[in-house]
Amino acid sequence: MVEQVAHMMVHGEAWTIKDLFVLPNEYVYWSIQIVLYPYMTGLVAGAFVLSSLYHVFGVEKLKEIARFALVFSFALLPVAMMPLMLHLQQPLRGIHVMMTPHFTSAISAFGIVFLTYGCIVASEIWFVYRKFIVESIERLEKKQRRGIESLMLMIYKVISLGARDISPEALEADHKAIKFLAGLGIPVACFLHGYAGFIFGSVKANALWMTPLMPVIFIMSAVVSGIALCILCYAIFMWLRRWALKRGKTFFIPEQVAGTMEISDAQLRDVQTYETRMTSKYLLIFMTLAITLELLDIIFRGYTAVKSWDILRQVIYEHDFVKIFILQYGIGNALPFLMLLLPGLTTRRACLASILVLFGVLMMRWNVVIGGQAFSLSFAGFMHYQLPIIPYSLETFKEGLGGALMVAVTPFVIFYFLNMIFPAFYSEEEAH
Template identity: 85%
Template sequence: MVHGEAWTVKELFVLPNEYVYWSIQIVLYPYMTGLVAGAFVLSSLYHVFGVEKLKEIARFALVFSFALLPVAMMPLLLHLQQPLRGIHVMMTPHFTSAISAFGIVFMTYACIVGSEIWFVYRQFIVESINRLEKKERRGIENILLPIYKIISLGARDLSPEALKADHKAVKFLAGLGIPVACFLHGYAGFIFGSVKANALWMTPLMPVIFIMSAVVSGIALCILCYAIFMGLRRWALPRGKTHFLPDHWAGATELTPEGLHSMQDYETKMTSKYLLIFMTLAITLELLDIIFRGYTAVRSWDIVREVIYQRDFFKIFVLQYGFGNALPFIMLLLPGLTTRRACVACVLVLFGVLMMRWNVVIGGQAFSLTFDGFMEYHLPIIPYDMETFKEGLGGALLVAVTPFVIFYFINMIFPAFITDDEAH
């Protein structure tokens, strides 16, 4: 069977070798890289620009961005017919290929995020080593001790001069990481925008639109997950449990459910204001792109207009712009914002960005190169082979769940909820 034949439905005159080759995994690929970039930009608002109001959520966003990072390439590996060849991008780097350039940018960004986390938590790592070495019965912490010794890299100096140097390094890496993170996701828009054979993708605004929507989705996901995890901690604290909080954290005895609730509300409301700013920019760019297309009206505009205003009207203007943009924008803009309302708005924002990716990737393949036929993509729900599992609902859920599993284990090593003084 030809790749794409299982989920492609053709209508009118379509070339025999044309199918919807880029399916749900290629929708999730720019979506996941956008979450990575957006979460890092949120953490950099504090580390670089000194936005004290985002102090608590910034550290969580940094660790969560690191957990999202390995999943950024996961959709591509699931989509490849020969996934083991994916390592060739890393082994033979060059800038003549957009995909190969992505491998270079991806590894550079991974090194920046990993280094920043190391500098942020270096004092915590050293103090954990000293504490665990003095402890007789460690239990599961027997595993943590050698891990901390390895990642400490032998740098155990905790003098004021060394900690001050750590702060400078964090600020430098966070500032360097912002353009790299934007380029990491803007590259995905560049790939689509540079495909001259596709009328829907061929626009110079595509990379910028992808970057803005990436920041929006990353901030929305951090707000939602931060509120959920803080709620879990507030529920677990009276019961003597330490969900998402190590037993050895010094501030654990000072926490109260009321304090956690106050911190949750404050960080959620403050971060929502910045989410509104980036949403305004993202929506403006997307509407500007549609207006520009209609004004220039190139030869392919007739088929693109039919896809946008007729066949995909419900997906674009109702689901993406209505439920995914306008409704959460109004919910965040109304006075008296609560954590619950902010979380609902963030869910809608994430849905809207996902629909934007869907409409770009799937909608761009909706019409034939003949401009006289159309193709529809039907997401495989029940897999009957490995191909329909990877390119169907099962593969999508696997990609969606993996970051939270990774975050659970990373949080054991780098606690995402300790205070700034204890981290540094």
């Protein structure tokens, strides 16, 4: 009976609480999945920008984490579309965006950019790991008994595309291709996420979203969130490697390297600490830019005080004061900024700061998406979004805590299998 009632409900009615005078057909239509959509695309773009700092700009200090960031960005890529698929009432129609490009539609343009970016990242990973792929094929072909490795051999043969030349000249050509693709990928990655801000910023009917700064704010916060996630995940995976090394196991390490390398727990700890500290410096730079732009936007709105400023002021300074100024700016921006700025940065402190940064960016997305729908078009009422915790229908699962957790876990599942083919912690020094 409950399911039948749920099906009769208007989309958004299940999680919308109305306050004061709100029009009868107004609900919070864009829920948690539309919050996660720009959040996940931002993580993709940010992780790629971090890897490009080494490949394009030659920042040698980020060499170890750059390879991990590239593979992790590729693992995040399929999940960027996942929140949209869960949000759509007819998800099977989603592929039409890819099949029928239309340049006057922002969402259709996203499909073109998304495919282009996916091809760039896949090509860059292929060039980065081409030598490793060829060496893996040669190693596996020499084995008499392969077992499950027969599948790995077949996969490597397919993705090698028949390019078995690993002479110095060929590897130099690979290096040039990597640098070109990484350079090309930076503006495409920024456009991939900037378009999400463009969609919000171009909605004339919504006073909170209508600002030309929205795409730039989205891009900066995307880079911040991507770098923070890479710092956190890299440190955790390195801790797992150290834990495995003490027990004679080899988590996240290529088989041909694991059998021959001589690396100690102290060396892994030093690499972990060094990479975390170096990456945190770049995180601070992008955090400064992101915080400045967001504060500039609020100050500009208050100074210009357009017709809709009265209702916006109530949303920003009263209705969502705790979410914006305490959770987003206080806990999510100011606190981690100070933690990273203090001398003697440790890996644990950097990880805690990264968690707070990720929370701050998530709150920024929440305040833009949910906060933008908080006030009624009557300018005389408000709507509160209540996240469905216990799903009593498919819709409340997709648009609730269950759907959000599914989106959050999926990239790590993809990374686990992707790491088997393209080891994210493989380096030339270890191979020798």
